[in-house]
Amino acid sequence: MQDGNAASAGNPMSHSMKTIISPLKTGIRMTVVALVCLVLCGGCSFAPKYAKPVVQTPVSFKESPPEQFKETEGWKAAEPKDDTIRGNWWEMFHEPELNAFEGQVAVSNQSVAAALANFLAARAVVKQTRSQYFPTVTASPSATRSRQSPLGTQSSASPTPFTITEYSLPFDASWELDFWGRIRNSVKASSLEAQATLADLENVRLTVQAEVAADYFQLRVLDAQKDLLDASVLAYQESLKLTQVQSDTGMASGQDIAQAETQLDITRAQATDLGIQRAQLEHAIATLLGKPASLFSIATNSLAAKPVAIPFGVPSQLLERRPDIAAAERRVAEANAQIGVARAAYYPTITLSGSAGFQSSSLGNLMSAQGLVWSVGTTMAQTLFDAGKRKAVTEQARAIYQGTVANYRQTVLTAFQEVEDNLSTLRILSQELQQQNAAVESSQGYLTLANARYKSGLDIYLDVITAQTALLSNQRTAMNLRMQQMTASVQLIKALGGGWEVSHSTTAAIP
Numbered sequence: 001m002q003d004g005n006a007a008s009a010g011n012p013m014s015h016s017m018k019t020i021i022s023p024l025k026t027g028i029r030m031t032v033v034a035l036v037c038l039v040l041c042g043g044c045s046f047a048p049k050y051a052k053p054v055v056q057t058p059v060s061f062k063e064s065p066p067e068q069f070k071e072t073e074g075w076k077a078a079e080p081k082d083d084t085i086r087g088n089w090w091e092m093f094h095e096p097e098l099n100a101f102e103g104q105v106a107v108s109n110q111s112v113a114a115a116l117a118n119f120l121a122a123r124a125v126v127k128q129t130r131s132q133y134f135p136t137v138t139a140s141p142s143a144t145r146s147r148q149s150p151l152g153t154q155s156s157a158s159p160t161p162f163t164i165t166e167y168s169l170p171f172d173a174s175w176e177l178d179f180w181g182r183i184r185n186s187v188k189a190s191s192l193e194a195q196a197t198l199a200d201l202e203n204v205r206l207t208v209q210a211e212v213a214a215d216y217f218q219l220r221v222l223d224a225q226k227d228l229l230d231a232s233v234l235a236y237q238e239s240l241k242l243t244q245v246q247s248d249t250g251m252a253s254g255q256d257i258a259q260a261e262t263q264l265d266i267t268r269a270q271a272t273d274l275g276i277q278r279a280q281l282e283h284a285i286a287t288l289l290g291k292p293a294s295l296f297s298i299a300t301n302s303l304a305a306k307p308v309a310i311p312f313g314v315p316s317q318l319l320e321r322r323p324d325i326a327a328a329e330r331r332v333a334e335a336n337a338q339i340g341v342a343r344a345a346y347y348p349t350i351t352l353s354g355s356a357g358f359q360s361s362s363l364g365n366l367m368s369a370q371g372l373v374w375s376v377g378t379t380m381a382q383t384l385f386d387a388g389k390r391k392a393v394t395e396q397a398r399a400i401y402q403g404t405v406a407n408y409r410q411t412v413l414t415a416f417q418e419v420e421d422n423l424s425t426l427r428i429l430s431q432e433l434q435q436q437n438a439a440v441e442s443s444q445g446y447l448t449l450a451n452a453r454y455k456s457g458l459d460i461y462l463d464v465i466t467a468q469t470a471l472l473s474n475q476r477t478a479m480n481l482r483m484q485q486m487t488a489s490v491q492l493i494k495a496l497g498g499g500w501e502v503s504h505s506t507t508a509a510i511p
Helices: 001-011 012-040 090-094 096-108 109-134 182-248 252-290 315-321 323-344 389-455 461-496
Strands: 137-138 142-148 162-177 349-360 373-383
Touching: 001 162, 012 090, 012 109, 090 096, 090 349, 096 109, 182 349, 252 389, 252 461, 315 323, 315 389, 323 389, 389 461
Parallel strands: none
Antiparallel strands: 137 162, 142 162, 162 349, 349 373
């Protein structure tokens, strides 16, 4: 025993390690106890049990598809296991140039870039909130040299001032125990906000993609109208030459020539006027693609795309297909979790804290056992009086929840409206186009008859001009109806949520 004690006394390092390990064991025991308490209270949460808000959903759309698909140009009822709108929905129009434009939206559009940045920030907030699950450890090393006056102490043996140097290397830790679910509900709320922000991103992307497609089809219809007007100018020039010949032979008057010239000039002006709207559409597409309008141009080409069959399914699918609905629903769940955060404030906050480190007046002895200092403790803080602040915060959280529920239901109702609007538009346009095409054929027959009667001297040239004006007007109206049909097709796809599904945001938003 004496040898052992002598060995122990002769080994200061062993004694130092024991001195250091002993308080650490005590701290470990307290930590284990705290973890056990945390596990026991882990299921404690004051957030109401969440359920998706109930919203009235019709069994089917009011605008059901007509019986004969060939007569409706683009209608299709979704059958069980039928193809839905997926992925790159614009490819169904078979427009290579449009496909190229749509591919640039996700890369260059600045609204999409801003929405992506918002999503990344929301994901970072989730990581930030999750950090509250773990202790916070800080270190604050310091070195202090101070001059002390002998007059400040009664027991000073030296009448002269003296200096003191102190070195300190403390490590502090604090850990808030989540007994009441405040941290868990905060993490849940931030995660739900990240999912909602991801849905916002998809909604912005879908909106921009639909706008690009709509502008592109409008531009192509203007190109087709320009071709029509240019062809009409050529035809009117031939009519003017014929009228001049008729005037030379005495079969037409100067009034007929003036009318022919007026008709020609008006048509030229109409063809030139189309350039304004076309330039503006070209500039709009450039901006949507994230390019300067001055450096972007689209070659002239007539509209080649045709209406396509769009499987619109049943109303209940909108709740899974529209990103704006998904975003609104996630924010309802987020507001529900925030109620739990607010209610947890009624209960005390329990924090474990500890400090360990070294302190010495000599740098060489700083890391020695004699220089070791530590402390471990628990703090409980409870608000005793706040003049109704916590109650007001809880009431605010409940009111915000009710507001998000109302916003969710309004978003769903608006979605139903938008689908019905575009379905009815397509149905009516399909009928109107048939009628307008018949009017174009009638106008063409009328013009052929008017030209024949004028050449034979039976009618005046005013009848020819009237027939030409009617034909051109009906042709342009038919083209405008086709443009409305293509635009309504795009808007219907957008109203159905494009190729997006709610499952896309359930995991991607969680870092």
